Every structure is written in C-alpha cells, then in structure tokens.
Amino acid sequence: MNAADLYELPNPEALGKRINYNRAKTRGKRKDKAYFSVKVIKEASPLLEKYAGKLQLRYSNAQGLNAALDQGLKEVSKITGIPGIDFYDIRHCVGTWARRKCGYSKDDVAEALNQTDRTVTDTYIAQDWSLIDKIQADVVELLNQTSK
Known part of the structure; x- marks a missing residue:
C-alpha cells in the first residue's frame, strides 16, 4: 500500500481479516477501480491497531503522511548506510x-x-x-x- 491508501484506512474494527480498498493512485484510471484485497497478517495487526483510522487525525492529507514517512526513511538511510531510501x-x-x-x-x-x-x-x-x-x-x- 502506498501512503495515500494508508491514509484512507478506516478504524481497525472496520477492517476485519482483510483490507479491501481501491488503490488511490490508479482507481480513477482502471475499469476495476484498482480494487485490491490484502490479508491482515499477525505482524501487521499491532500497526493497524496503532495507526488505522488515526492517520487522518494526525496529518491533514496523504501528502503530509508521505512527507513524514520520507523523513522517517531518511533516518533509516542514516542507520543502514543505504542512501536515499x-x-x-x-x-x-x-x-x-x-x-x-x-x-x-x-x-x-x-x-x-x-x-x-x-x-x-x-x-x-x-x-x-x-x-x-x-x-x-x-x-x-x-x-x-x-x-x-
């Protein structure tokens, strides 16, 4: 999922065992509206509990979330020594x-x-x-x- 799709996630209770969504980047360009379904795996559950449905309260739009993710990944780049992640x-x-x-x-x-x-x-x-x-x-x- 990209930042725009993460930003649009509803509260975890509304998700169930799968995340069903239309990919923001391409939903207006495809006949299937870029529909996708992702199984919620146990590794993702704590992150969904923490962030799903709450990102809209923390960031004014998906671009703000994307900027925050990019900032965090700059730190990952520093830690790993891999430039420009x-x-x-x-x-x-x-x-x-x-x-x-x-x-x-x-x-x-x-x-x-x-x-x-x-x-x-x-x-x-x-x-x-x-x-x-x-x-x-x-x-x-x-x-x-x-x-x-």
Missing part, C-alpha cells in the same frame, strides 16, 4: 524478493503489486542475472547428460 523502495524490494528469492513469476508479482500493465512491474524488480546464469547452467548440464 524512499517509500517506493519498499515496493521495489517486495517485487524483487517475490521474483528473485521466492521464485514467483513476473505476472504473479504484478498481481501482488496490483498492476494490470505488466511492463510497469519490471521497474519494481531489480535486475539479477543469477537466474539467467542458473538456467544456462541447467540447460548445459542437461545437454551434457543427454550427449552421454
């Missing part, structure tokens, strides 16, 4: 890990990121040649076994 880097990490570490297809990653234009998904997945190298090694090994 921003909120969208989180989506990039999710896309990269889902694809490169968990082995999901790009279409699966695109769906998880609520994207219908799969070419956009490529911007969320960091380039990693190791998968191509593995495929190449496996094909060469298969050819070697077949030739024996």
Whole structure:
C-alpha cells in the first residue's frame, strides 16, 4: 500500500481479516477501480491497531503522511548506510524478493503489486542475472547428460 491508501484506512474494527480498498493512485484510471484485497497478517495487526483510522487525525492529507514517512526513511538511510531510501523502495524490494528469492513469476508479482500493465512491474524488480546464469547452467548440464 502506498501512503495515500494508508491514509484512507478506516478504524481497525472496520477492517476485519482483510483490507479491501481501491488503490488511490490508479482507481480513477482502471475499469476495476484498482480494487485490491490484502490479508491482515499477525505482524501487521499491532500497526493497524496503532495507526488505522488515526492517520487522518494526525496529518491533514496523504501528502503530509508521505512527507513524514520520507523523513522517517531518511533516518533509516542514516542507520543502514543505504542512501536515499524512499517509500517506493519498499515496493521495489517486495517485487524483487517475490521474483528473485521466492521464485514467483513476473505476472504473479504484478498481481501482488496490483498492476494490470505488466511492463510497469519490471521497474519494481531489480535486475539479477543469477537466474539467467542458473538456467544456462541447467540447460548445459542437461545437454551434457543427454550427449552421454
């Protein structure tokens, strides 16, 4: 979820076991109004209890929340030594890990990121040649076994 969607979250009691929403960034551009449903996992519950339905009271708009998140991420950058972390880097990490570490297809990653234009998904997945190298090694090994 991006800051605008977090900002619009209702009180936790209204959420239930899933967060169902229309993604603010694209809801006016898509026939499905960018509808999305996210399971509320146990790790998210304390954050939802603390922030859902309350962000609107703390910030005057989603841009204010986004600015606060960016400020917090500057601190994360200082602590980690990773320069320029921003909120969208989180989506990039999710896309990269889902694809490169968990082995999901790009279409699966695109769906998880609520994207219908799969070419956009490529911007969320960091380039990693190791998968191509593995495929190449496996094909060469298969050819070697077949030739024996």
